[in-house]
Amino acid sequence: MDPRLYDAATEGNILLLRDLAEEQGSLLMQISHPNRNTVLHVAANFDNKSFVVLIQKYCPNLIEKKNSSDETALHIAAKAGNFSVVECLISWAKDFVGSFSREADENDAYVLLREPNKDGNTTLHEALQSHNPKGKDGLSPIHMAAIKGHSDIVEWMLKRCPDFREFLNREDQNILHVAAMSGKQKVVKSILKMPNFWMLINQKDNKGNTPLHLATIYWHPKIVGTLVRDKRVDMSVMNREGLTPVDIVEKYIDTLASFRKLLTIAALRTAKAPRGQHRPTIDETRQPNKSDFTVEFYRDRINTLSLLATLITAVTFAAVFTMPGGYNDDGPSQGMATMLTKMEFHLFLTCTTIAMYCSIIAAVTLIWTQLGDTNLLVVALRISLLLVGIALTMMALAFAVAA
Template sequence: MSVPVYHSFLEEDDQESYGAAETMDPELYKATVEGDLLEFAIAMDKWPLDRHHYLPASCVQLGPQKNTVLHLATSHGHYEIVKLLCKDLPHLVAEKDARGETALHIAARAGDELLVTLLVDSDLEDDVLGCTNKQDNTALHEALIYHHQDVARILINKNRDMPYSVNKEGKSLLYLAAEAGYVSIISLLMDNPVGNYTVDRTHKNKSPVHAAILGKSTDVLKLLWKKDQTSFSQICENGMNSLHYAANIGYTQGADFLLKKFHHFAYWGDKQGFFPIHTASCQGYIEIIQMMLQQRPDTRDLLTLQGQNVLHIAAKSGKCKAFESLLKMPELEKLKNEKDENGNTPLHVATISGHPKVVSSLIWDEHVSLELENNDGLTALDIAEEQMNTYPASFQKRLTWMALRLIGAPRTPRTKFLKTVKCMLEEQSKTENDRDKVNVILLVATLVATVTFTAGFTMPGGYKNSDPDQGIANMLAKVKFHIFVICNTLAMYNATIVAVTLLWAQLGDQNSMQVALKLALPLLGIALTMMSLAFMAGVYLAVSKLSWLANFVWFLGSSFIVLLMLLFLPLCFLGPSNYHIFRFFSYYPFCLMLYALGSYAENEAELCWFCE
């Protein structure tokens, strides 16, 4: 039987006589995978020796991924077979599969110390230690990537003079050990030639210090400081230094260590002009900001390339709880009304970014000025109204506008504002926006009218079939029936008026459409509420014989009607009202919608400030 031989085992002159094997003998493959030493030996003995190299022809058989029997035995953890192959066929140790991996790569990735020891001890030249796969990872790289510290120590101790380079990601052994937090491995690497490496220009930013910060290992930072302080000054491609990294991931201990050792890091900006305090503010890490302000109080005056301070950045990020904590810091008091290069205060920035909870926190702060204008002459409310006129306006921006209207935030002079709006918006898009609103409300009103009309002729309890009261409702004397009839009638007539009003609106101009919308929304709210009451009264009548169920229906229905009114109230009546009582009641549906948005958290500010 002729068995094709893998050409990598052959001399260059003999390669033409052989083809690459594409499959492995089934019996040999099965015995290797199952770890059956006896069957494996029988399968190996079936094949004659190769004359040139004195290797069994069977050993060069490859699986679909060009893996040898040693690859298979190693991946399945069969020690006896690996031991036998390492003893009789040590050349297999350096053979690579389709991914460029030796059996040592597989053993190191699995963290199997015994297999690693067997493989490295059989390689007398130590060539296999430097073999790299297609990712340029050696076995030692793999051990560190998969956090196998003991395996890494075995590989290092095998040859402490072995030169290693970085992998395709630019990560050195020292970087990987620092990322994993292995202090003892780092000591081995830095105290021996094995830890020396060269980095090309493409990967010069992969600093072990940055890796230690990402791994949040203070012990590694201290060791690196002790052995190589120059590595702390390395910056990444974005211009971020080590303190930026610590601030970006909220590593408080690392940031404290760096501030004490390299306080000048706090005054280094990245390519975007962000200083470490801005990075911490963007991510919402209050402890790091407090620590920086305590140790280096003048960092609060640092500005980005756009002239924005720490509150501007926090307002733009939209992290509500962190922003509220910043507002309470006395050190940042004077920053609340500072403007960036575009004249925007933190309130302007939060409004532009559409963060309603941040806006609410700012307007509840008595030190925040609501009437300040930016370089375009716009207040925060002006900006919110411009965004509302943009189609489609997001729910967050609608709530932002709502917050400013409820507090009574001022506008700029109306003529100036209208001129700005005309420059930014086309009248046609505004008309299309309103037409869409009209169509949606008209559809809902039509459905309400249809449902209530039908309910008017299908009374709860039915009708009497005998004279003299034939056709009269059976439950005419019941109080809940009276409620049903009144509410159902009101719902149908209100819905009908809404439908007719909006039909007229589509025939008129833009101003007529606006007036129609303002009239239709409250009427639709009344119709929906009355329809819900009618439904509740009708169901109550139908189950009135079972008192607990009737009471449950009444309680549940009442709760949902209150919720409906709270949700609909801001849509119907929200405006720049000067009436304190209206602001008081509008506050609760506003908070409810913030909570539904997922951005509401309890605020300690008192409601009296909101209503002043």
């Protein structure tokens, strides 16, 4: 390999690569000895993503080239832990139709991911063997895929390596735990459809919580509904506090429950989920929780906005029928506004109309605040505040023009 090309790959010198490629394109096909690495292998090893992107432009078929160990650049990047380059190479392979994809009759990216080196390791094996398979939170790659909702990746990893079912994070949670906790319904459904992974369904974490407990704690009604419909799910399992999922709902439900919480309760009660032996004691004299403070905090603001929106609606409605200059009493224009031909009149009418409709919409939106959902309350208040602001501005402009 040309020393200039090697130095450019290790340093990420894009300008030098561009000059070399335009000067003599065949240089990019040179390999180093004795490892037979291409310039793409070198760039992948040194985590030079921008360099990799430029190589794709000048020499796209390098994605399939192997070194003396039968490793592609994807193997090298995975082994080095350069995941930004891995992502770039996979994206490259998806758009590339090469010899691998033609032989296997499928996307080049999937073929490259499964392609083994001389040791029989795929890119996934290299990534796991060369690095600690768990991150700072104890999350393995399959945990991360489950949290992100990549059901296809989770399925592929479980089929390729069934031992992934034994991977636990620091909370002793399996992949079904983290998927249920994150609200990833597709991942949950995929795991439930795999008969060989039934042991994950009622497994407990270090607090005694099953996936159903966690889906309930984090108020994911779709996940709860999916789990309770599966006959293998034991809804009577209690955690270390002696609580079943229904007990958790009754213990932590707020006076003003959101729709998500109400749907979660409905899913559990419809499935006739049992209570624990020791029902949770609820302190009736407890201090107001955060949602209670939220409602009280916004109550005066809601009332003020409602009153203001109503007043603007009344004033602008009256202004429309009390036209500046009045109406013509006789002649062919009888009943028409006397200032109809003036530009200021049209501006007045436009501003008044906008103010009236904005205030009406704001008043209707504020009705949402009475539904008891604190999240909906905040959204409705923000929308109404914006609409009332527009209405006040338009009303001020209208009366300035009329004056």
